[in-house]
Amino acid sequence: MVTPAIASVAAQIEAAIWSALExxxxxxxxxxxxxxxxxxxxxxxxxxxxxxxxxxxxTGCPAIAIIQEEVRRAVGLVEGVRDVDVETSFxxxxxxxxxxxxxxxxxxxWGLAPPSPGMVVIGDIGLPATxxxxxxxxxxxxxxxxxxxxxxxxxxxxxxxxxxxxxxxxV
Amino acid sequence: xxxxxxxxxxALADDELILGxxxxxxxxxxxxxxxxxxxxxxxxxxxxxxxxxxALLADGPQEVDALALGxxxxxxxxxxxxxxxxxxxxxxxxxxxxYDHADDFRSQxxxxxxxxxxxxxxxxxxxxxxxxxxxxxxxxxRVAQGPVDAxxxxxxxxxxxxxxxxxxxxxxxxxxxxxxxxxxxxxxxTLRDRFTEWASSALDExxxxxxxxxxxxxxEFVASSSGDLIAGxxxxxxxxxxxxxxxxxxxxxxxxxxxxxxxxxTQYRENEGATW
Numbered sequence: 080m081v082t083p084a085i086a087s088v089a090a091q092i093e094a095a096i097w098s099a100l101e102x103x104x105x106x107x108x109x110x111x112x113x114x115x116x117x118x119x120x121x122x123x124x125x126x127x128x129x130x131x132x133x134x135x136x137x138t139g140c141p142a143i144a145i146i147q148e149e150v151r152r153a154v155g156l157v158e159g160v161r162d163v164d165v166e167t168s169f170x171x172x173x174x175x176x177x178x179x180x181x182x183x184x185x186x187x188x189w190g191l192a193p194p195s196p197g198m199v200v201i202g203d204i205g206l207p208a209t210x211x212x213x214x215x216x217x218x219x220x221x222x223x224x225x226x227x228x229x230x231x232x233x234x235x236x237x238x239x240x241x242x243x244x245x246x247x248x249x250v
Numbered sequence: 251x252x253x254x255x256x257x258x259x260x261a262l263a264d265d266e267l268i269l270g271x272x273x274x275x276x277x278x279x280x281x282x283x284x285x286x287x288x289x290x291x292x293x294x295x296x297x298x299x300x301x302x303x304x305a306l307l308a309d310g311p312q313e314v315d316a317l318a319l320g321x322x323x324x325x326x327x328x329x330x331x332x333x334x335x336x337x338x339x340x341x342x343x344x345x346x347x348x349y350d351h352a353d354d355f356r357s358q359x360x361x362x363x364x365x366x367x368x369x370x371x372x373x374x375x376x377x378x379x380x381x382x383x384x385x386x387x388x389x390x391x392r393v394a395q396g397p398v399d400a401x402x403x404x405x406x407x408x409x410x411x412x413x414x415x416x417x418x419x420x421x422x423x424x425x426x427x428x429x430x431x432x433x434x435x436x437x438x439x440t441l442r443d444r445f446t447e448w449a450s451s452a453l454d455e456x457x458x459x460x461x462x463x464x465x466x467x468x469x470e471f472v473a474s475s476s477g478d479l480i481a482g483x484x485x486x487x488x489x490x491x492x493x494x495x496x497x498x499x500x501x502x503x504x505x506x507x508x509x510x511x512x513x514x515x516t517q518y519r520e521n522e523g524a525t526w
Binding site for chain 1: 284287288290291292294295296297298299301302311366370371373374375377378380381384385388
């Protein structure tokens with residue numbers, strides 16, 4: 080039987096785990112944490128055993144193994160946690176809409192245009208619609224490629240400030 | 251895990267791995283820098299999808315590696331079309347367009363598979379594949395409407411690729427069981443007919459008429475599901491036969507897979523049992 084006292088201890092540990100995870104960066108975009116990226120689906124604590132469910136952003140993302148390891152390490156350091164189990168799941172699928180408002184601001188500050196809501200919108204010539212330049216805020220931009228240096232980015236050019244930039248893909 | 255499930259997932263994974271490897275061969279050689287990046291990225295996606303499919307069959311990353319790289323060529327169940335060399339940019343684009351759209355038809359039905367883990371993975375993968383479809387459509391439009399040189403290259407390349415597209419819909423070992431178990435909701439021949447009907451009309455819309463495409467293909471490759479396509483000699487095209495490009499789902503491959511396999515598995519074979 081779970082007494083209220085034990086339940087409240089578990090809730091405290093759970094809250095501490097979430098704070099710890101807020102300090103775990105996305106290895107490819109270190110300005111943003113895995114929590115801000117919306118990658119942490121669930122945290123459960125049962126008698127000191129923590130279970131964290133991570134949603135991979137892209138199935139082919141090579142950073143997944145690193146993220147799992149970093150999450151395991153960070154959660155293992157939380158007081159009251161004896162054992163850590165980190166699982167990945169595609170249920171629900173991670174989508175770019177899961178990135179928090181704060182996370183979007185940090186992406187922009189890091190030089191990466193945050194994803195627009197929903198799935199990618201296609202313009203007249205079969206390329207995505209314009210993105211907002213993270214450097215000058217102009218929407219006078221063009222898509223140079225649907226793909227970029229990592230699976231999660233697409234390449235753009237800003238006609239206003241003449242900088243190439245990338246946008247986080249909408250998936 | 252049933253035998254039918256293993257057979258289905260192996261075919262899906264092998265297609266993605268082998269074509270992903272072919273796409274990766276453009277890294278450093280593509281006609282321009284953005285396409286170098288694009289094909290490297292698409293390759294990474296496809297190989298990542300393969301890895302996730304293998305993970306449904308494997309217990310841990312070592313077993314995923316063993317499935318991907320530790321088998322002999324005749325144990326692979328990819329369609330022959332996937333193992334064909336890149337040849338040139340035109341063939342690469344034609345195959346990319348055909349494969350990604352065929353995969354779209356296939357994965358759409360798999361969103362209704364009875365196996366939850368597969369359903370969840372396919373749902374995720376389809377969101378990523380949307381970028382591949384956009385890329386393929388963009389390029390097909392560009393070359394189809396482009397200068398004469400582009401059209402004269404894409405037409406025979408499409409004929410070659412289209413001739414072997416039936417291999418993607420070749421029933422795999424234990425397909426009947428997969429249908430009975432609800433793993434598959436549509437049988438492969440039905441899916442093939444749906445796809446070829448769509449592809450024929452999409453090619454017509456692109457101004458790449460199947461008749462012109464097939465004019466340069468050997469007559470046994472002449473194939474059309476719509477029946478209104480004209481063969482090179484002006485005679486009405488025969489109904490779809492798709493007798494070429496088959497065998498992959500039974501492990502009967504061409505020498506092209508042996509060549510690819512030797513390159514793809516070199517590291518794995520030379521460092522057996524290594525932990526990466």
